[in-house]
Amino acid sequence: MKIRIGIIALLLAGVASLPLAAKPMADIEAQKTTQQVSHQGTGKVVSVDRAKLRVKLAHEPIKSLGWSAMMMDFSVSDASLLDNLKAGDAVRFELRQLKPDDLVWVIVKIERR
Ligand SMILES: [Cu+2]
Secondary structure, three states, X not given: OHHHHHXXXXXXXXXXXXXXXXXXXXXXXXXXXXXXXXXXXXXXXXXEEOOOOEEEEEEOOEHHHOEOXXXXXXXXXXXXXXXXXXXXXXXXEEXXXXXXXXXXXXXXXXXXX
């Protein structure tokens, strides 16, 4: 009798704790993925400013952002992204916002193509 009650208690504890532990985590993950939208672009390096962590690109249109082709400066999320870049390189890159409603798009990935 005691054993059976113990098993039932264990089962109830397991059933009760699973959804409680799992659901908030799932919600947090869902929020992260919706906030971290990224956009892909291609273009050419015009200049690299390693001190300011910036790169000037002549980028092709980025349809997902409604941007036409233009020349502009981008900040990079990490100095190492600029390591192998020089003026004239054809590149593909990925943009993300640091904060959800930020208007500033930062390069989080860039590679020669
Ligand atoms: Cu632009």
